[in-house]
Amino acid sequence: MRRYSFSRKQLAIPYAVYLLCFVVAPLFVLMFYAFTNASGQFTFKNLTMFFTDPNTLGTLFYSLGIAFVTTLCCLLLAYPTAYILAHSQLKNKSVMLMVFIMPMWINFSLRITALKEILSLLEGNLAYHPFLNAIIGMTYDFLPFMILPIYNTIVKLDPSLAEASRDLGANEFQSFLKITLPLSLPGIISGVAMVFLPAMTNYVVLDMLYNSTYIMGSLIGSYFAAYNWHGGSMIALILLAIICIFTIFTNGFGSQDENRGGVLL
Amino acid sequence: MRKGYDHHRFQPVKSLALLLIMSIILSFCPKMTTSAAGKDKIILRVSNWEEYIDEGDWDEVIDLDSGDIIGKNNIVNDFEEWYYDTYGREVEVAYSAFGSNEEFYNMYTLGNKYDLVCPSEYMMMKLAMEDQLQPLSRSFFDKNDPNNYYIKGVSPYIQDIFERSTIDGEPWSDYFAGYMWGITGIVYNPEYVTEEEASSWSILTNPRFKRQVTIKDSVREAYFAAVGAIKSDLLTSEAFLNDPHYKENLEREMNDASDETIKAVQDYLQKVKDNTYSFESDAGKADMITGKVVANYQWSGDGVYTLDQAEEDDLYLSFAVPKESTNIYFDGWCMLKSGIQNDPAKQHAAEAFINFMSRPDNVIRNMYYIGFTSCISGGDDPRIFEYADWCFSAEEDEEDVTEYPLGYFFSGDPDDEDYVISAPTDQVNRQLFSQYPDEKTISRSSIMVYFDKETTEKLNQMWINVRCYNIRKIPLWIWILTGLGIAGCAIWYLRKKMKKDY
Numbered sequence: 001m002r003r004y005s006f007s008r009k010q011l012a013i014p015y016a017v018y019l020l021c022f023v024v025a026p027l028f029v030l031m032f033y034a035f036t037n038a039s040g041q042f043t044f045k046n047l048t049m050f051f052t053d054p055n056t057l058g059t060l061f062y063s064l065g066i067a068f069v070t071t072l073c074c075l076l077l078a079y080p081t082a083y084i085l086a087h088s089q090l091k092n093k094s095v096m097l098m099v100f101i102m103p104m105w106i107n108f109s110l111r112i113t114a115l116k117e118i119l120s121l122l123e124g125n126l127a128y129h130p131f132l133n134a135i136i137g138m139t140y141d142f143l144p145f146m147i148l149p150i151y152n153t154i155v156k157l158d159p160s161l162a163e164a165s166r167d168l169g170a171n172e173f174q175s176f177l178k179i180t181l182p183l184s185l186p187g188i189i190s191g192v193a194m195v196f197l198p199a200m201t202n203y204v205v206l207d208m209l210y211n212s213t214y215i216m217g218s219l220i221g222s223y224f225a226a227y228n229w230h231g232g233s234m235i236a237l238i239l240l241a242i243i244c245i246f247t248i249f250t251n252g253f254g255s256q257d258e259n260r261g262g263v264l265l
Numbered sequence: 266m267r268k269g270y271d272h273h274r275f276q277p278v279k280s281l282a283l284l285l286i287m288s289i290i291l292s293f294c295p296k297m298t299t300s301a302a303g304k305d306k307i308i309l310r311v312s313n314w315e316e317y318i319d320e321g322d323w324d325e326v327i328d329l330d331s332g333d334i335i336g337k338n339n340i341v342n343d344f345e346e347w348y349y350d351t352y353g354r355e356v357e358v359a360y361s362a363f364g365s366n367e368e369f370y371n372m373y374t375l376g377n378k379y380d381l382v383c384p385s386e387y388m389m390m391k392l393a394m395e396d397q398l399q400p401l402s403r404s405f406f407d408k409n410d411p412n413n414y415y416i417k418g419v420s421p422y423i424q425d426i427f428e429r430s431t432i433d434g435e436p437w438s439d440y441f442a443g444y445m446w447g448i449t450g451i452v453y454n455p456e457y458v459t460e461e462e463a464s465s466w467s468i469l470t471n472p473r474f475k476r477q478v479t480i481k482d483s484v485r486e487a488y489f490a491a492v493g494a495i496k497s498d499l500l501t502s503e504a505f506l507n508d509p510h511y512k513e514n515l516e517r518e519m520n521d522a523s524d525e526t527i528k529a530v531q532d533y534l535q536k537v538k539d540n541t542y543s544f545e546s547d548a549g550k551a552d553m554i555t556g557k558v559v560a561n562y563q564w565s566g567d568g569v570y571t572l573d574q575a576e577e578d579d580l581y582l583s584f585a586v587p588k589e590s591t592n593i594y595f596d597g598w599c600m601l602k603s604g605i606q607n608d609p610a611k612q613h614a615a616e617a618f619i620n621f622m623s624r625p626d627n628v629i630r631n632m633y634y635i636g637f638t639s640c641i642s643g644g645d646d647p648r649i650f651e652y653a654d655w656c657f658s659a660e661e662d663e664e665d666v667t668e669y670p671l672g673y674f675f676s677g678d679p680d681d682e683d684y685v686i687s688a689p690t691d692q693v694n695r696q697l698f699s700q701y702p703d704e705k706t707i708s709r710s711s712i713m714v715y716f717d718k719e720t721t722e723k724l725n726q727m728w729i730n731v732r733c734y735n736i737r738k739i740p741l742w743i744w745i746l747t748g749l750g751i752a753g754c755a756i757w758y759l760r761k762k763m764k765k766d767y
Contacts, residue, residue, distance in 0.1 A: 054735050054736045054737055055729060055730050055733035055734075055735055055736075056729075056733065057736045058733055058734040058735045058736035058737075058738065058739070059733045059734055061734070061736055061739060062733075062734040065743075120557060125476050125477070125542070125557075126542075126557075127476040127541070127542040127543060128476055208548075210542065210543035210545075212538055212541070212543060212544045212732065213732065213733070213734050214729070214732045214733050214734070218732075219729070219733065222725075222728070222729055222732070223729075224371070225365075225367045226367075226484075226721070226722075226725035226728075227367070227370070227371070227374075228722075228725070
């Protein structure tokens with residue numbers, strides 16, 4: 001009897017097929033729409049339109065602003081949390097981590113609806129603080145994506161490094177600044193990447209918290225609702241380009257360190 | 266690890282991969298429709314709004330004088346049974362639902378096939394202009410056929426509008442059979458808002474209700490309200506109201522899409538955006554009930570629902586129709602050429618579906634289930650009026666009663682004494698009013714036509730301009746901060762790099 005076994009390459013075929021059908025092929029369709037007009041002719045007009053219209057540019061800026069502030073808030077909240085978790089004396093740290101992460105497993109629209117009620121209670125009328133609400137909602141939504149990678153890098157750090165710095169006369173704060181923080185940079189970077197990019201397009205949170213200003217995601221949606229698939233595709237493509245640039249930039253930072261890509265869940 | 270790579274093993278895997286690819290490709294292919302058993306069966310592909318048809322399973326019985334009505338099964342299944350019993354042929358309804366006219370149109374252009382759809386009037390106009398619609402057959406309008414419930418039962422008022430309104434010279438009624446209709450108005454909380462304030466589109470920018478009113482998240486609805494608010498003085502002037510061509514003038518003014526008007530609307534909607542609580546697509550009803558907002562731009566059918574729900578929480582809301590004008594809208598059935606493909610059996614089934622939905626007991630079932638108002642008044646069958654009476658008429662010990670004439674809708678004669686509901690007075694600006702607006706209100710209604718492609722593009726651009734954040738609005742300090750941030754990052758990066766080079 002012959003035994004069939006698969007080589008690594010062959011095992012990758014299903015994924016390759018999946019990738020081809022649902023990622024690469026749609027991307028080409030997207031490109032096709034982005035560079036054609038309604039009658040199917042090649043054009044750059046969609047591109048120039050985006051960069052000359054003060055409204056679309058403003059939307060880009062607004063989305064970047066929201067994403068930036070959200071990322072900053074997530075970072076400021078997540079780093080201390082991850083640090084404390086990683087340095088806690090508890091035997092089973094991962095259980096502790098689960099306690100922090102578990103509430104985030106509840107369906108996010110449910111959580112945002114609950115948040116809406118809490119914010120209404122605190123603010124009285126949600127509609128006066130659309131930007132603040134969007135930030136709070138997104139921070140709430142994306143926080144675990146920041147905590148996990150940072151926690152993973154900090155927990156793997158060799159404690160003898162920090163001890164050595166203390167032996168050499170650094171105080172606790174200096175030791176943190178010179179040793180722990182630089183070494184946890186890869187975790188920070190993957191956390192930032194995982195928060196910043198979705199925050200630019202996640203318009204559901206904005207919608208649910210009544211921020212009536214469009215961000216990139218809702219702008220694409222509005223183009224598609226108006227049957228302007230060409231303009232919508234172009235904006236999607238521009239977003240993709242921004243993501244690419246961002247990734248290359250952050251990878252440039254990360255590659256200087258050895259302990260790279262302490263990402264994932 | 267790679268040592269085990271062996272070309273002999275390649276064959277089975279290759280065929281496996283091939284199989285996988287083949288199955289994926291095959292799954293994209295259109296399904297084969299001819300199966301031996303289904304040869305005689307008509308497959309009718311119907312698409313309608315979400316939650317816009319009776320799905321059965323009621324616990325309440327409507328006990329009218331002419332007999333009880335209850336929805337036990339899904340009405341679509343009832344149709345399949347009825348069709349077999351009446352015409353002796355099996356029909357299978359492939360029922361699907363859409364969330365908006367635009368969503369339907371997108372699915373349709375992407376290649377989804379439908380035989381019978383229920384869009385709003387402007388989408389029907391768009392489809393008709395693109396020559397996508399199959400006209401209703403002559404026999405559909407034959408009043409002698411006992412099964413032609415639609416033509417026997419459609420409200421004379423609605424039928425009149427359908428015959429008067431045209432697309433390229435052809436009346437709507439050739440293609441379009443009404444299902445539900447309504448008007449737009451303002452649901453408001455009378456504790457905070459007076460009826461007078463709610464009776465104008467300018468409530469949307471009224472500073473007294475800053476951040477306490479909601480507006481629909483839809484270009485067309487917002488545009489209509491804005492035009493009404495901008496032209497308020499003209500539309501309510503004596504000269505305009507008393508003009509013999511009032512109706513035509515009103516429709517022309519409300520459908521004005523000149524560049525100046527679009528510009529003015531954009532400015533007005535900017536103000537609305539700064540004053541409104543939210544642009545909502547569905548949350549407005551809940552926000553109204555929980556008291557987050559005091560007024561809510563709403564379709565009359567949803568208005569009934571909101572009022573009913575609020576009542577359960579002991580909150581008594583009201584419905585007002587702006588004095589300038591109100592948008593009368595229709596959702597109705599039309600057949601698509603690409604689906605019917607001139608198949609008489611299929612067309613017959615589609616038209617039978619319309620007729621079945623227009624049978625008075627089914628009309629009541631649908632109205633009760635979804636809360637909107639049907640275009641059918643029942644003709645000789647009294648049950649629909651009985652239902653309205655059952656819903657709204659005053660209890661016998663009620664003291665404050667108002668006579669509410671609905672003759673214009675049920676018989677075409679506004680003074681018809683057979684169609685008067687004796688309702689509790691407060692119903693006159695509540696559920697009864699939003700379910701069946703009185704004739705005076707409806708006389709200032711205007712349909713909103715389908716704008717041509719160029720105008721639609723302008724409107725969409727206007728909407729995007731309103732909703733987007735204009736880059737010129739960014740204050741200087743943010744620019745400075747951004748510049749400093751970027752410069753800081755760059756310097757830090759460069760210094761780090763230089764350090765490394767040493």
